[in-house]
Amino acid sequence: MTALDLGLIRKTARGTSHGGAAPHSLDRMTDLQIARRTVIFTVDAAGITSLVDAARQDIPGLTTNEIILSVVNHNPDTFWAIARRDRFNIAAPRGEGFLAVLPLNHEGTRRLIDGSLDTKKPELRCIARQCERPAGIYVWCIHAKGSIAAGIPLVLQKFSTPLYQGVSIYSRPVTKEGLRVLEPLGFSPGAHYDGLFAPHLQMLDRSDDLPPLKAVPRDPVTVEVVRSMEGMAQVIAVRGAVYMGEQRCPFEEEFDGNDFSATHLVCHKDGEPVGCLRIRYFAGFAKLERLAVRDEFRGEGLAKRIVGAAIELCRKKGYGVLYAHAQKRYLPFWEARGFALMGNREFVFSDFDYVEVKLEIGGHPQSITLHDDPYVIIRPEGRWDAPGVLEKSVSRGVRPAADLR
């Protein structure tokens, strides 16, 4: 879906490279005399609708306004209006052309290359959210005629920020002119991703633009949600040593029947399980309990890390109140984490005296809600930022009814 001024784009791109070679970094496209005469900006739904309606006269097969709006709603970094600087008025911003992209996740980019992505009606689950690093960026639609075309490098330059660094850009020019239009910007015929190849697409290969990997010192401590029987065995081992061994807690009190209705966190240091915590959920609050760190690893801040991870997990799940029973001797530990003593109810179980503590936590900006994509909601607990195994299963499609017994 492309309508633009070919000659101007070529001129624009030539100005960016030395000796006329196609540039390979979008950074070099910014200091263009010509681009300085254009501005790019985001517009509201009405602005998008009027730009897309205007484009439809030049691009008859253009997808519907509703689909474009739903994509922009999903990720606002997908639609950029372009205008001549001398006509731009911030009080009444009016675009004269636009460029729309689809920042695709791994699944979306694979499907773009293997041809199964319907770019006229892209599924939102294939499109990365604003905070997510896409696997590939597809130039979805360009409508930029005359000098407005000079805004295209400005838009593409938006995808040079660290979030997008090294992410390749793909396009499918449908017109004959469009076939060559992006070449001066560094695009070349044929596109590849993850072992797949598509001869009909163009690609700006930016895999070389990845920043050199810095030797980041590896954190020897991890705190993870338990996801396997082995992880559960590690929790049982830590609690067996700490509560049953040290505190002489009887087995049936320590393993009280609530372990299969809870989330468990396990802390490793250099791969060795060293601590754990259990979380149980109630309608208005989550309860942190069974915090334990093996004796030989105490005093290193591990309990702080475990409680910090539990608070973060509960925030993302949408909890605003956390509750715990603190052994009285550990009250300062909980208070230092922001928990406050609740009244004066003191009680005793398993040979220790306890008090109730409570922490009110602000909601997480990305907490899971009913409005989230169903594919996000089914991701593994605590790993809601990255695609999960069930999203990968989508490529198998729906099993034909005839195959079912």
Ligand SMILES: CC(C)(COP(=O)(O)OP(=O)(O)OC[C@H]1O[C@@H](n2cnc3c(N)ncnc32)[C@H](O)[C@@H]1OP(=O)(O)O)[C@@H](O)C(=O)NCCC(=O)NCCS
């Ligand atoms: C409580 C426990 C989890 C702390 O583990 P840890 O990894 O040594 O704790 P950290 O190194 O993160 O220390 C956190 C803070 O708690 C304090 N703390 C640790 N043990 C303490 C104790 N016995 N009494 C009072 N404060 C203590 C530390 O001084 C530290 O305070 P700081 O932030 O001022 O330095 C660990 O001692 C344990 O497993 N105890 C037995 C299990 C238990 O009774 N758990 C119930 C908790 S209600």
